[in-house]
Amino acid sequence: MYYKQYGNTSMKVSAVGMGTMRYDEEDIRANRLEKCAEVVLYAHEKGINYFDTAPLYCDDKSEIVTGMALSQLPRDSYYVASKVNLSTLNNDTSRDAFRRRLEESLTRLKVDYLDFYHLWCVLNLDMFEAQCDALYGFFEEAKSEGLIRNIVFSSHMQGDDLSTAVATDRFKGMLIGYNALNYRFRQSGIEAAHARGMGVVVMNPLGGGLIPRNPQMFQYLTEGTDLTVAQAALRFVASHQEITVALAGCTKKEHVDDACRAVENLQEKPARQIVAEYENRGVALNDLCTGCGYCKKCPKGIDIPKYMDSYNEKILGNSAKARLENHWRVPVAAAGDCIGCKTCERLCTQHLPIVERLREIAAMAE
């Protein structure tokens, strides 16, 4: 296993960590929790020492399964992270609500302290500020009592907003989505975090499964290696100097093996160099929406990134309609609400023909 230092702490964490939101669904439903826990133990045996969990994952059983496994291991042989935000507190901003949530995580995980506690799922700067105002003091209090080692946040903001959050100097690290599809828009954020001595953990390294589902399109990631596309996509993320841990969602032991294989003999490089190398190979992902969210100023309230993400599937030979209906659960016909003002196209970082694509999508509803 390849290990990296977590920001300016003395923690040595594995370059791949285990994301625990993908325990086997059937086992979770049937309450075969010990079977799920075996994957955690296997990951630990293979050298993975960073485990990311949260309330609500896997029918709210992820913390329980993870604790079932970790409690069998020496406490100083792993790092565990969990999460909280206002929504998990049912918008109750009281200290008691925060403490109940934290204590429940500690109890389920069977630990006296969390190594990392995330201010969870911050979507934009307004939300970041509001949640900091409401909860940060409680985080600090819990830290001073030794219940939390590091206060961190998780976010889907794009690069410049991430840099603003980083500049508050209130967090030891952050968890963000970063992969071969969206790296251009988060790169400045990870560089800013790294420069400030923060740890950077990455979720969604496979682009929501889009990368391995389209192996031909992403074959370029494997060039010069004998890795699969999924392994190479994980390696792409882990090889960034600025990224500390790439999280792999592991359902089976084979997924753990894949993750370990992805970081064998890892060579770290600065993000700028990696991006230049891939772009010099003539990789053209210019037609794809990257999910950066810059276009979200629609006067008709159309959630454009979701529609454009679904159009990605069409470009990649899959069904845009199925993506909208089954994954995003938004009405296909609502694409027809577009009045063609082109505000979004002026903002689109990929210069996509959004209006035309929405028209095509609306026609799919018929």
Ligand code: SF4
């Ligand atoms: S062109 Fe259509 S989708 Fe874009 S902002 Fe205007 S109404 Fe919204």
Ligand code: SF4
């Ligand atoms: S449509 Fe353009 S601006 Fe909107 S999320 Fe996609 S790439 Fe970003």
